[in-house]
Amino acid sequence: MRGVVLTGPGPVENLELRDLPIPEARPGWVRIAVRAFGLNRSDLHLRLGFAEGDVPYPIVPGIEAVGVVDAAPDSDLEVGQQVAAMMGGMGRAFDGGYAEYTLVPRAQVVPFRSELPWAVLGAVPETLQTAYGALTTGLDLRKGQTLLIRGGTSALGYATAALARDLGATVLATTRQRDRLSTLAEHGVDHPILDDGTVAGRVREVVPEGVDAALELVGTPTLPDTLASTRVQGTVCFAGMLSNTWTVPDFYPIGYIPTGVRLTAYSGDAADLPAPVLQRYLDDLSTGTLTLGPTHTYPLSKIQEAHQAMENNTTPGKLVILP
Structure with a gap:
């Protein structure tokens, strides 16, 4: 099979397209013939050397993939069945989805049925898992509430806006590029906001008391301003690091977090995207009632070019590779 190997932390040239042996099937694991996989920020962090833990380089990266079951010994899954796989050590502890075949534990596999193109399906699993989990577990967002998304033109930003609107929330979302404000509006954002580093004032022009909920996708550089955009007893969920900065030096909670504002975080797994939830949103995508x-x-063969685009933030939305 063809697969992408990351030889070690460094530039895009460290991603090498190679001929690799197809992984051998074994009980408790599922071999998937990969039809598409999405690029994720954590893949970039792995390449840049920011990943936590001991990564066994060289490794096939990729924390997600979609495709069909190729082999599943002693499993409830059938050969040919459509599945998504994500997280659980993919592309970290063992080879991930950047290949024509991947072998993953059964617990990381979510079955589905869809006639959507693989290019569409490849954009869904990890983005949907994080958006759904951040809105439900991280923010407990309710119908009629207001939501601020910091980093709105990321794949996760678009997906979260779509799910929040489907829930009945009013969505504010930021972008650092003026020409993307109209794109946010076209994708259902009620109040696109140009981000020059400080948006709390503009947010409170729309919602004077502050938003009910905020999703921080940029990272710790903008987190204080996002907290300042949120009302007393509102909630901010930290779920992304587009800035590649995720730690706060000399963190003093009383001085850092505004009085009465709640700060949470979200990082999920395949189990946090139940099959019925994935199926429901795929059905909505197929009917056009939802867009991510x-x-x-x-x-x-263009994996290096795609990774460079992700690193430079030159392309809005989700980047998907079709093996």
């Missing part, structure tokens, strides 16, 4: 934002596709 723009998608840009690349062949496997």
Whole structure:
């Protein structure tokens, strides 16, 4: 099979397209013929050397993939069945989804049925899992509430906006590029906001008391301003690091967190995206009642180009590779 190997932390040239042996099937694991996989920020962090723990380089990266079951010994899954796989050590503890076949534990596999193109399906699993989990577990967002998304033109930003609107919330979302404000509006954002580093004042022009909930996707550089945009007893959920900065030096909670504002975090797994939830949103995508934002596709041979686009933040929405 063809697969992408990351030889070690460094530039995009460390991602090498190679001929690799197809992984051997074994009980408790599922071999998937990969039809598409999405690029994620954590893949970039792995390449740049920011990943936590001991990564066994060289490794096939990729924390997600969609495809069909190729082999599943002693499993409830059938050969040919459509599945998504994500997290659980993919592309970290063992080879991940950047290949024509991947072998993952059964617990990380979510079955589904859909006639959507693989290019669309490849954009869904990890983005949907994080958006759904952040809104439910991280923020407990309710119908009629207001939500601020810091980093709105990321794949996760678009997906979260779509799910929040489907829930009945009013959505504010930020972008640092003026020409993307109209794109946010076209994808259902009620109040696009140009982010020059400080948005709390503009947020409170729309919602004077502050938003009910805020999703921080940029990272710790903008987190204080996001907290300042949120009302007393409102909630901010930290779930992304587009800035590649996720720690707060000399953290003093009383001085850092505004009085009465709640700060949470979200990081989920395959189990946090139950099969019925995935199926429901795929059905909504197929009928056109839901859109998760723009998608840009690349062949496997263009993995370096795609990673460079992700690193430079030059392409809004989700980047998907079609092996």
